[in-house]
Structures are given as structure tokens and as C-alpha cells.
Amino acid sequence: MQNFELTILGCSSATPTSKRNPTAQLLNIAERFFLIDCGEATQIQLRRYKLKFQRINHIFISHLHGDHYLGLLGLLSSMHLLGRTAELHLYCPAELQEIIEVQYKHSETRLNYQLIYHHHTYENDVVLFEDEKVLVTSIVLNHRIPCCGFKFTEKPLLANISKDTITYYNIPVEQILPIKKGADLTLPDGSIIPNEKLVVSKQEPRSYAYCSDTCYDETIIPCIKDVTLLYHEATFLHEKLERAKETHHTTALQAGQIAQKASVKKLMIGHYSARYKDLQPLLDEARSVFDNTVLAIEGEQTKL
């Protein structure tokens, strides 16, 4: 089975703590390495966890609050200084291009590799990236400034046909790939064997939805319905609901509610306010609504 693995590099909200860095995640799907947000010190976290950052070819930035992008310039510069020549794709708010260019103008930097910008349009289900294995689409979030979430979906995998089935029906070689892709089999007598009788253990494509930062907003539910793993911010406990509303953030209880209403398989919460030294109350609160919840913890890897 191909890799589908998420590594948390930072899980704090706006002010980092001595134990928690601002938001960044590395997602590996079939050896495509996607960096999702890039808070300050992301390059240092990548080094700490021995993750080779030159393998990252696609960086997704949700929005322009500093805790989600201030590590980007340093990472881009280190990639340059360490000899990168491969092009790098940046999926981001249009204004980030101005922020990067003004800094490289004043430092008189010319990158040795091409930076290709893909500006957010803030519509749902826009295809941001696609190849033969992975599809990445947009999720419109509801924050103080324009903010975009991301959904990463595995392309359907080929099913398996057992040797016994091939022998039993005497399936010609040229029919095997079409059947693996979903075709039925027509026998010489004209009768049809439906695909589901031929293939075994076809794995459901896995999917990961990233939703940070946002207030509680049910309009995202169609985009995240049934995903294998939902990452949803949970900046506050529900007792701070007013503060959450003011700052366009979500409480742990609300994150559980969204997960439950969207029938996701598993929920991961993160983007914790610096006020919470102990994260267990946040986890307990989300689990009171949606049991299969885990905490985002720096350095931890989750296999989907």
C-alpha cells in the first residue's frame, strides 16, 4: 500500500510557546511531499525530525497571518543556499508574492530555482494540484482574513484479481487491467460477470482535509464529508466561545461537532492557544462529541 502519512511540525496558535511551534505539517502521499503552512522555524523543525526538505515540491499556505507563513522565507532561502534547482510550487494568497518579492529585492537575492505561484481564488473544490496518484482541492474557510483549507485525496487504487479467479473464468491477459480498473467481464457465451465478483479488497481511496484557521462554519461540511482524517483547528475550550467568535476561531467542542456532522473517520485537533499547557481538556471536550479524536503533537506521524 502506498504511503499516506502526516507529520506535525507545529501545532500552536499565534504565539508559540517554549514547547509548541506555530503551524506546519508535512504530508507524504506516495512519495509526493506536501508542506502545509510554514510557521516560523519550520525549517528547524524539519531538520529536527530529519525530514529532507529538498523533497518538498509543493507548499500550501492557507492565509497571511504570520503564524502560518513566517517560516517560508527562511526555508526558501535554505533550499536555495543548499543548491536546489528543481522548481517549487507555491499555492497561496496572491499577496504573498508581493511579500516574498519585496524581501528578495532588498536582500538582492536571486533564487537558483523557479518559484511558481498558484494564487488562491477562495472557491470550494478548485483543483489545485493533480497527478496520477493525488488530487488536491480547495476548501473555503471562514476567518478574519481570506483563508483557504486543502483536501488531499488519493486517486482510486487498482483492485486485485486473484489467480484462482483468472484461472476459473479463463480471463484473457488483455482483460486484466480493465477489470482492475472496474470493468465487467463478458464471457464467450455472452453472459456478463459483474466486476465486484472478480476483484478483491479494493481499498477505499484515503483523504485528508486541513481546516485551519476558521470559525465554526457548517458550509465546509460538503467539502470534508467522509474524509479519512480531518484536521480542524480547536484554538479554545468551549468556555471561551465568545473569544473564539471574536477571533474567528473554533472551540474543541465545535471541532467535534463538525467532525460528527461530516461523518469523517477520524478527527485531529490543533492550533492550541498558548494558554493551554495541558491539552487533555481540549481532547476530552472534542471526544465528548466525536470519540475518534486525537491531538496534533509535534514530531508525531499519523498513517492514514
Added chain:
Amino acid sequence: MQNFELTILGCSSATPTSKRNPTAQLLNIAERFFLIDCGEATQIQLRRYKLKFQRINHIFISHLHGDHYLGLLGLLSSMHLLGRTAELHLYCPAELQEIIEVQYKHSETRLNYQLIYHHHTYENDVVLFEDEKVLVTSIVLNHRIPCCGFKFTEKPLLANISKDTITYYNIPVEQILPIKKGADLTLPDGSIIPNEKLVVSKQEPRSYAYCSDTCYDETIIPCIKDVTLLYHEATFLHEKLERAKETHHTTALQAGQIAQKASVKKLMIGHYSARYKDLQPLLDEARSVFDNTVLAIEGEQTKL
């Protein structure tokens, strides 16, 4: 004796390593806290070493290469989010103002405190800051882009007069402060006792010069002459002299030569290239010319 203490927060050159952060230093002179350069993750380093960053009222940025300022936005934002209202002075290249303002425009941030810019003019010995205890002046460095070093000097301290001396000469109370400041004493019979016979252990004012980044350039010598501590970059070993010249950096040997020619009391080297895992060869090389040399090491405090 009042404090005069330097804490190293980062000592790496452009690409940080898993053990070394980019440049930042905290200098405490008589409870004035000066931050000198602010590489990525400086706010995280300040937290790690339990240094209260809200006490910093003056930040000095030498130049606009990312390893010297990319931690600034995050630090300014955390100061804001944690309730700062006291004004903050920024001594920096004029272009840094544009870099900060474009980011706060796009994040729709309005700081709760005033940021007061003092733009570098790139002339030697310009007074950047002065109060009754400290004087900070500029040092023009020689780098690929405009770069300014800083010299921090203690104001002359008051001398002491022993009780015995006061009794012996029957010194009137109103004469004590003038004598501590350097005045002679005129006795009732008109004879004059020179100041040096009255005061004891007047401490020489201490000074710290910060020179990063720069190539070897003897024109800085008049600015750094006789300082108590010189921090001078030593990015490379002398075997990489050509690379040092290309990139406008200094070798450890050259840093030793500058220290020796400027008759400084002590030299600290830093801004090490990521290629040097072991720093001892850099130290040995500088010491081969100037014996009283130490390494900049993160977390270490040096009392002047």
C-alpha cells in the same frame, strides 16, 4: 557594579543547522535590554533561555539578509498579542519598514504599541541611542548589501570616595558628587587636592562592538579600538579565503588579526558556516593570532 552581559541566541550563518540558529544576541547594560539582530526563531530562543522579551525596548538590525531579521515579524507580533503597549525602537535599514508594513497590511494587523524607526545612514560613529548610562554608535561594515555594526559603550561610572578620605579632608557633603564626577577639592587654605588623590577604583567604562556581516576591512579599526569585547564574524576557516572574499565574509584568522590590530581586550567569533560541525578549528585559528578569543555559543552568557 552595573550589569553588562551578553547572551548569544543564535550563532549560525545563513543556513541554520539542527544545533545552531541564525544570528541574534541579547545585551543587558544596566537593565537596558538591547536585541542585536533577530534571525528566524529568535522569539523561541528567548523563551528557551527564559529571557523576558517584553523588557526589550531597542532592537538593532544590521542588514537585510534573512538570517539577521526573519525572526523580527514573529517577535513583534508576539509582543503585540501578549499585551505590549510600550513603544519599541527599531534601528534598521530603511527598507525594513517597507517589509514590515507590507506584511501587516496583508494580515490586517494594527500593533497596540508604537514602532519607532531609526533608519541607518551608514556612516561611522553616528549616535543611535544615548541615555545617562549607555551610548550606542554605528560602525560601517563591508558586506554585499549595506550593513551596519554597533558599538555599545557604558557612560563613565562615578568614582568612589572612602569614608576615611572624607573624614581626613573634612569634605563637605555638597562636594562629594562633584568629586565623584572628577572635580578636585579646594581646601579652606586655598590648596588644591587633585581628584586622583581623593577617589578610588574608578572602573574603566566597558564597551561591546558587534561586527557581523563583513569582509576583512581595517577601516573599522578606529571604531572598535580598545573595546572590552569585540564580536566579529568568522564564517570560514582561512583555507576558504576565496569563498570568504566572494561572499564578503571573514575567516577566523582574519577576525584574530582585526582584534589584534584594534587592541581589543577580548574577541568572540561567530556566524559559523553550517559546514563546520566542530568549531574548535575556527577557535584555534583565531587564537593563533589573538589568544584571548572565545566562541559564540547559544545560550551562553558573557559578563564584560
